[in-house]
Amino acid sequence: MNNEYLPFRSEILEVIKHADVEYTFRMSYDRGKEHPVKPGQFFEISIPKYGEAPISVSGITDHSLDFTIRKVGSLTDEIFENYVGGHFFMRGPYGNGFDVNMFKGKEIVLVTGGSGLSPVHGVIDYFADHMDECKSLTVISGFESPADILFKADLKRWIDDGMNFICTVDKAPEEGDYDGHVGLVTQYIPELPLKDFDNAIAVVVGPPMMIKFSIQELIKLGFDEEKIWLSESRKMCCGLGKCGHCRIGKVYVCQDGPVFKYTELRTLID
Structure with a gap:
């Protein structure tokens, strides 16, 4: 045993x-x-x-x-x-994780805040090496400051591989040589160059307020709510669905998630 x-x-x-x-x-x-x-x-x-x-x-x-x-x-x-x-x-x-097969052949949009880039890093890495398996890949990733940006070496490689990667910071430093994007991730969502919303899929990972307003912008842009995915790691503890710390209603985040459809997660009342 x-x-x-x-x-x-x-x-x-x-x-x-x-x-x-x-x-x-x-x-x-x-x-x-x-x-x-x-x-x-x-x-x-x-x-x-x-x-x-x-x-x-x-x-x-x-x-x-x-x-x-x-x-x-x-x-x-x-x-x-x-x-x-x-x-x-x-x-x-x-947990269930992201199945890369559900992204294949689609226009992919990933919106992340801070360390929210980590759970989707593997998805980006896969399609960076297999760009022919998706229609397009756009990543909008926000950080508090240039000093907080994660995976800097990977960002350069991903951009060189042909994806549209928008890295933005909340506030530009008063000193230094930062010349990248400035502002919240939500202000870049309306600019997404999508052609076929029936064949588009989005993932949003980050702080709760960022997730809330990013989803609103995606829906206003034309995204089907069924095609928006989230990663939720609320109060996970044992990982086995035994301790009950992460339970919301009948859902155990550690086992039924941490990856959920937006339409599934929005009905859960914590």
Whole structure:
């Protein structure tokens, strides 16, 4: 009988610093054949004596997984003390994630805020390498300041691969050489160059207010509500649907999600 709460050990292969409080940890993962991973799924990452936390997968290769982690508490404080050569304990994958097949042949729009770029990073990576499998791919990604922008090296590569990537910050710095977009992500949604709304799909991930107003703009633009998807990680704890912390009505976010259709999630009253 398997103990579903028993984690496995994973070595830290690489650490990529994005900002003062956000790093990506590249972890060894050789269980892909037995336990394949989708973008948007999550693992419970733990350190003995410090606890565990659900962290979304932000990158997938044959032998590794990326986790982009924000330093916000005692567990993540301890995680940030572990670098290459160290290890974490993990269990998963959990949740439904994003199936890249549902995006194929479509005009894809991804709207993200801050660390909301992490759960869809794998989707962007896939289509960056397979642009012929979608009609178009537009990403609008907002950050508080230039210093908070994640995945800078990837942004350049994605743009070079031919996608329309709009990276914007809430406020331009008074000093420095930033010459990119400024403003909320919502102001760029009406400018989306979409041709066929019947064949378009959107994903919105980020802070609640950003999600609310981004969805309003997408609907005003002509998006079918059934074709808007969200990633919701509210109060996920055990990952197994046992503890009940993430339950909203009859829905367990950790198992029925964290990926939902907008039309499903909007009916849930927390």
